[in-house]
Amino acid sequence: MSICSRQTARSIATEERYGARIYAPLDIVIERGHGCWVEDLDGKRYLDCLSAYSAVNFGHSHPDLVAAATAQLARITLTSRAFRNTELPAFLEELCTAFDFEMALPMNTGAEAVETALKTARKWAYEVKGVPPDEAEIIVCRNNFHGRTIAVVGFSTEAAYRRGFGPFAPGFRVVPYGNVDALEDAFSERTAAFLVEPIQGEAGVIVPPAGYLRQALALCREAQVLLIADEIQTGLGRTGTLLACDHEGVEPDIAVVGKSLGGGLYPVSAVMASSEVLGLFRPGDHGSTFSGNPLGAAIGRAVLRLLDDDALLASVAGTGARLLAELRDLESPIVREVRGRGLMIGIELSVPARPLCERLAHAGVLCKETHGTVLRVSPPLILDEEAAGWLMTELAAVLEA
Numbered sequence: 001m002s003i004c005s006r007q008t009a010r011s012i013a014t015e016e017r018y019g020a021r022i023y024a025p026l027d028i029v030i031e032r033g034h035g036c037w038v039e040d041l042d043g044k045r046y047l048d049c050l051s052a053y054s055a056v057n058f059g060h061s062h063p064d065l066v067a068a069a070t071a072q073l074a075r076i077t078l079t080s081r082a083f084r085n086t087e088l089p090a091f092l093e094e095l096c097t098a099f100d101f102e103m104a105l106p107m108n109t110g111a112e113a114v115e116t117a118l119k120t121a122r123k124w125a126y127e128v129k130g131v132p133p134d135e136a137e138i139i140v141c142r143n144n145f146h147g148r149t150i151a152v153v154g155f156s157t158e159a160a161y162r163r164g165f166g167p168f169a170p171g172f173r174v175v176p177y178g179n180v181d182a183l184e185d186a187f188s189e190r191t192a193a194f195l196v197e198p199i200q201g202e203a204g205v206i207v208p209p210a211g212y213l214r215q216a217l218a219l220c221r222e223a224q225v226l227l228i229a230d231e232i233q234t235g236l237g238r239t240g241t242l243l244a245c246d247h248e249g250v251e252p253d254i255a256v257v258g259k260s261l262g263g264g265l266y267p268v269s270a271v272m273a274s275s276e277v278l279g280l281f282r283p284g285d286h287g288s289t290f291s292g293n294p295l296g297a298a299i300g301r302a303v304l305r306l307l308d309d310d311a312l313l314a315s316v317a318g319t320g321a322r323l324l325a326e327l328r329d330l331e332s333p334i335v336r337e338v339r340g341r342g343l344m345i346g347i348e349l350s351v352p353a354r355p356l357c358e359r360l361a362h363a364g365v366l367c368k369e370t371h372g373t374v375l376r377v378s379p380p381l382i383l384d385e386e387a388a389g390w391l392m393t394e395l396a397a398v399l400e401a
């Protein structure tokens with residue numbers, strides 16, 4: 001890769017010197033972005049095909065989102081929930097209406113919302129299902145990714161996420177992803193919930209067999225177990241429907257959304273469920289200083305307005321299907337499999353993906369590898385046909401070279 005001006009080198013050196021190195025970023029220093037495109041310190045433009053791990057679904061600095069945020073910034077940004085604010089009620093109502101849930105509990109990051117969903121499910125297990133105190137169990141999937149808090153990495157099956165961070169919280173049981181028989185076998189009277197990603201993103205864009213979520217939901221209903229769908233990455237249009245569960249007509253008991261609910265401007269996440277479930281919380285049970293703050297709520301409301309657009313969802317489904325088909329048609333000796341749905345695409349390679357990411361960056365396409373050999377392609381949902389065509393040309397050039 002062509003490196004780089006002195007200011008770029010200095011910026012990287014400063015970050016490396018003072019920052020804890022929890023990521024291994026490509027050495028591109030982004031200074032600005034607009035729509036699907038970003039620009040680095042040296043003025044080179046790139047098509048963003050990571051979208052901040054799906055947090056920038058509407059592109060960078062979307063004018064409606066910037067306008068909503070700017071207006072709210074000038075009014076009030078944080079009250080804490082010790083008091084009420086004008087934006088939160090409307091945000092809650094619009095969120096519940098958009099996703100057809102009775103109640104919602106806003107949080108900030110995805111991991112925080114997952115933790116909240118786990119607490120919700122345990123509370124429900126004790127107060128409604130009648131599980132004996134401190135015995136509730138939550139079933140999770142092999143190769144799951146739900147964030148990086150200690151409870152969440154405690155039930156990860158990825159050694160690198162866990163190593164050095166124990167001891168972990170008990171009460172989780174792991175089953176293979178995509179296998180309903182294993183799920184059924186794992187149920188017990190103490191099972192509170194089954195936590196699942198409709199498509200496993202960080203695991204390398206793993207799409208479960210058709211019907212998996214529907215069958216899992218039926219089993220959960222039979223066994224009085226809550227199905228928690230982690231839609232933090234798959235939700236909000238990423239796969240061509242509002243939630244990825246919609247592809248199977250599955251209405252989870254609890255849905256967790258985040259990432260692009262904040263439009264890439266601000267961390268906003270939420271747990272949504274019935275009032276039978278979320279209505280169990282009483283003042284003092286749970287909290288977060290920034291939860292439901294007016295700035296996040298105003299941005300969330302603007303995001304929901306952008307999402308209320310059937311043409312956008314249809315375009316994601318259509319563009320995604322075309323990209324998937326064209327990628328599958330490539331004559332590349334290093335492509336093992338192309339997986340995905342909508343604009344959530346993973347290309348499994350027979351070689352390390354990192355050098356390809358670097359070559360793509362050189363060509364003006366920003367992608368990131370996951371799990372060593374998977375090249376992830378998840379551009380903003382607003383990707384137009386021209387940009388999609390250009391992207392395909394660049395991907396083909398690098399993959400077929």
Ligand SMILES: Cc1ncc(COP(=O)(O)O)c(C=O)c1O
Nearest residue numbers: 109110111145146147230232233
């Ligand atoms: C499915 C899923 N759940 C949870 C998270 C964690 O979200 P956050 O990084 O905002 O804590 C992620 C992040 O990639 C995710 O993909």
